[in-house]
Amino acid sequence: MHIPDGYLSPQTYIPLYGISVSFWAMAQRKLKAQLSIKHIPYLAMAAAFCFVIMMFNIPIPGGTTGHAVGAAIIAILLGPWTAVLAVSVVLILQALLFGDGGITAIGANCFNMAVVMPFVSYGIFKWVRGKSKRGPRVALSGFLSGYLGLVVAALVTAIEFGIQPLIAVGTDGRPLYAPYPLSVAVPAMLLEHLFPFGLIEGLITMLLLKYFLKYEPDLVYGLST
């Protein structure tokens, strides 16, 4: 899901950069108010976790691979604004040092995985768990948070891809950037994230949430509000 350079037109990647930069600025303001010194080690670990989890490429029938992102569990444990920061740092490093994701696409990739996913995941978590503090309902909200968060991020990515043939076509009528339309991009991305990548993200989120609830319940941000 790391969009490389050349797949998005400037009319797509420039606004997405604008949105991501706004969220980075907002995250700085929000974290300034919320951040406590004792959280800092966890923030550092969250970024490290996000990086490492994205290295596990999972092969699926059809010959493609995918990976979990980890943004959901970070949003639940440390809040969505922390996830914006942590995941963005990871994505920017991946692009700059490893060429995983394009430079022009940093705004887009951050929007998809460091903005959309944290907030969708966090929202779903709060909505599903209601007033529960532990038990199966919390576990389920953890799972759905990861599952739906990743699926929605994949959908947004697919839309960014799929509109390119509509908005950026050369004089010869051929797409200038991502060549597949929405009718191809959306099913391709959605299906593989509905099954299995979303399931993996959901499972990771749920299991880690249970772990933290058991051993360090005071930390869990999503539960304190």
Add this chain to the structure above:
Amino acid sequence: MTTFQKKLWVGLLILTLLTPLGILLPEKFGAEEAWGEWGIEKLEKLLGYIPEGLKKWSDFWRAPIPDYNFGGEEASMTVQVISYLISGLLGVGICALAVFLISKLIAKNGQ
């Protein structure tokens, strides 16, 4: 660092050491790159042509460690696995440090 945090770091280290699975599993099952992350040669095979914008921009950035691989396109699996491991350790270290420093800056400004 609390005992719990130390445990988390150990867990992270174990995960990092397991990262080569991320290239060994796809290799074993003959899987290639993720949807939408094709290189221009692969896309040309799929489409029969290379979109002009992609042709222009795909080489925009020369990453120091492209695709987590020190050895280049023809590198052996051993080189790729070692590269992947080192990349994992590098990435974990740099990301943790970067976020640590940024958080310290934010927290300081907040006081």
